[in-house]
Amino acid sequence: MLPSFHPSDTESGLRILEELTSDAGRIQREVLEEILTRNASTDYLQGFMCGRVDEELFKERVPVVDYDDIKPYIERIANGECSDIISAQPISELYTSSGTSGGQPKMMPSTEEELDRKTFFYNLLMPIMNKYVKGLEEGKAMYLLFIKPEISTPCGLPARPVLTSYYKSEHFRKRPHNSYNVYTSPDETILCEDSRQSMYCQLLCGLIQRDEVLRVGAIFASAFLRAIKFLEHNWRELCSNIRTGRLSDWIVDRNCRDAVLLILEKPDPVLASTIERECGNSSWEGIIRKLWPRTKYVEVIVTGSMAQYIPILEIYSGGLPLVSTMYASSECYFGINFKPLSDPSDVSYTLIPNMAYFEFLPVEKGDELTNHKVRCNGTRCRTPLNADNDPPEAKAVVDLVDVKVGNYYELVVTTFNGLYRYKVGDILMVTGFHNAAPQFRFVQRQNVVLSIDTDKTSEEDLLKAVTDAKCLLEPLGYILTEYTSYADASSIPGHYVLYWEIKAKDRPDRTDPADLPVAMEECCHRVEESLDYIYRRGRKKDRSIGALEIRVVEEGTFDALMDHCLSQGSSVNQYKTPRCIKSEGTLRVLESRVVGNYFSKKLPHWEPYNMPPSSSS
Incomplete structure (x- = not known):
């Protein structure tokens, strides 16, 4: 189900994407069959399907649910019950959501196999970027990554954010070094649980290696802007470290300190003076280009609620492209931006059909009397909700390959990890197709x-x-x-x-x-x-x-x-x-x-x- 290729092999990666999107319908049927076959004996599916493996029966009997419906099952696993109430494979950890979209953090089940799927997904990003941006193999990324201290459930399962899980895994720490994942930040600074020490050390390493930096970024625009604000408040101390070749005493995380000192090898007063001159200006417009002059783009998610950061990012970046590469969540990784240099307001994500089984609930705004237009990625869409005026009987859940361009849907996923017909809470608009796979713009979160x-x-x-x-x-x-x-x-x-x-x-x-x-x-x-x-x-x-x-x-x-x-x-x-x-x-x-x-x-x-x-x- 997961094709094998080396992420630096651009031709192979692009070929795999073409194959996946060209045969999206068949792959989706195979994904559902594999999920149902694996998990037919789980308590959850047994209650609806009595051990049968049948797509039509699945759609007829298994309900579309939200988090409150599955929360009791997840809490039972967290308290020590066997994973097979929802998953035939052992649940190895629980992913905690941020809790900032809808109010309360959620916990999502995951298995060891899921890390293979995420690594495959990440590896697909590099061939696309290599297609549009040349020469990435000639330098590094100042990509600011962070972890969070994890907690344990009553039965001892780790509960942590999905990215913390990935960065702590062997998949990340033993990743092949290629043009897409060579970072200015040593792993020890990324794995530092104190976010202030981590931020300081990652920025320090990025400044020292400024001439090697070809791209900068973070996961979300908000995290990257937090780093810029941190730099505004701490550039004098950072320059002092560079000038003297000494690391500030308050950096006490031993692994982090040792890793940074290998990069902060000796005093560099010339570099310190250069950074001081740029940061000392009254205006920080274009500061990213000034501090990292070889940077080709800023990689941050600027779709959805992140769209409001675009104007201030454009000020800091000095006109560099803002690149949103992927669409993912704690529940599942969904789609990839096949045109990464497109304007943020035009970003669409192509859902990768072997990540999960995808279904879609048509969305209508029946309570609004006006011909109201929503905004996609921070810009006004041309087509109103319910533009097709389909009759009520046509508003059933539809499959991935059956969605209609211009229509709006709420995303529903069935994953390999124990989520069945789960409403993610995201509203998407179909903008087109890449081969047989639809492309979506993120519109909004549901019920916020x-x-x-x-x-x-x-x-x-x-x-x-x-x-x-x-x-x-x-x-x-x-x-x-x-x-x-x-x-x-x-x-x-x-x-x-x-x-x-x-x-x-x-x-x-x-x-x-x-x-x-x-x-x-x-x-x-x-x-x-x-x-x-x-x-x-x-x-x-x-x-x-x-x-x-x-x-x-x-x-x-x-x-x-x-x-x-x-x-x-x-x-x-x-x-x-x-x-x-x-x-x-x-x-x-x-x-x-x-x-x-x-x-x-x-x-x-x-x-x-x-x-x-x-x-x-």
Whole structure:
């Protein structure tokens, strides 16, 4: 099921991708047959299929479920019951999700074999990048990777983020050294459990080897920007280490320290002065190109909720391509971007058919009266949901090769590890096909919403509104660096609260201009104008929703928020700023740093919606 090839063999890798995508339907049937054959005797499948291995019976009897449905089985395994209640293969560990998209971390079952599948998936990335970017074998990647301390379940199974599992595995530590996985960071710095020591040492190694760096990045845009902010605060100390050839005393992790000292071989005052000159400028526009002049692209995920970081990444990168290579989660690795140099708003992922069995639930927005358009990868899509107006009977779960271009679906997976017809919670839009395999844009997470009354604002709706409003700050020389939201029901009527962290684009020490309050009030109004019909009706006609509020927080607040979430169990690699605050502790972090409050002083536009006249038959 997993073809073998060397990742540096571009021709073989591309050929395998062509074979997989050309015969996607057959491969999907074989994947399902293998999963059902392996796991027919598990308690879960026995309860629905009585030991039979049949695709039609599977679709007829096995229900489509979400995490709450499978959580009891996973908790039983965590507490010591045999894996065969859901998986014929022993569950070797549980992957913990970040918990920042939907509120609470989840645990997903995994087996030893899954590491083979992930390694195969990672190896497919290199042939694609070699096709579009030449000369990667001539240098290294400053790719910032982190692990998180793991915990043990009551029965002793490790519970840890999926990337922590991979970086600790033999698959990563004994990986073949080729152009795609030679890093400036020694493994010891990646495997350091103290994220601050790890960040410092990885940046130090990346600066020392700056002339060898051909690409920079992290998993998510948020993690990479955190590294840039860390560099802003620590470049003087880093330069002192380079100038003297001595590593700071507070780096106490022995393995990490020894590995860095092998790279920090001797004093280099010339390099230190070069870095000081670039970092000492009042503007950090283009700082990545200046510090790592041979860099060909920035590799970070900038689709979905990460799209809002694109403007500030473009400032720091100086026009370098922003490359999102893959689409994956704790449940399963899904798809690869076959056109990695495409604009972030145009990124589509081709689902790899031997990763899992994929099904799709058609999505419709029946509650919205307007011809509402969602946003894909941070930009407005041309086709509204339900554009095909299929009858209800056509809205059944569909297979991978049967999805329709332009339609929207919620992803459902059946994995080799014990998940059966599991709703991942991601909404995708079909943009086309590569051979027989469909390509998808990530649209939004399901059920991540703000709501006061009958209004339901999704994560993507909020991103659209914030994107429209933040443009009002640019003429004043300010940019929005981060945001989140909260549905405040403590007053009547309740209202939306947005927390914004802003900074001056050119002069970090700039004081607030006199016209900033006026601009912020207009931002509040612009957000409201950008929200949907139901919200605007609640504000203007029903008066069931109060005026939207923006609370500006001091610089560094979202770093503190990330630190808080990490202390609660999130991982640096997987962290995504929660777009809707549900935790009292998280809210306290934000509230303690508010420096200004602004409200919308105008009601948004709203008119009664008149249904179009029905045509006579």
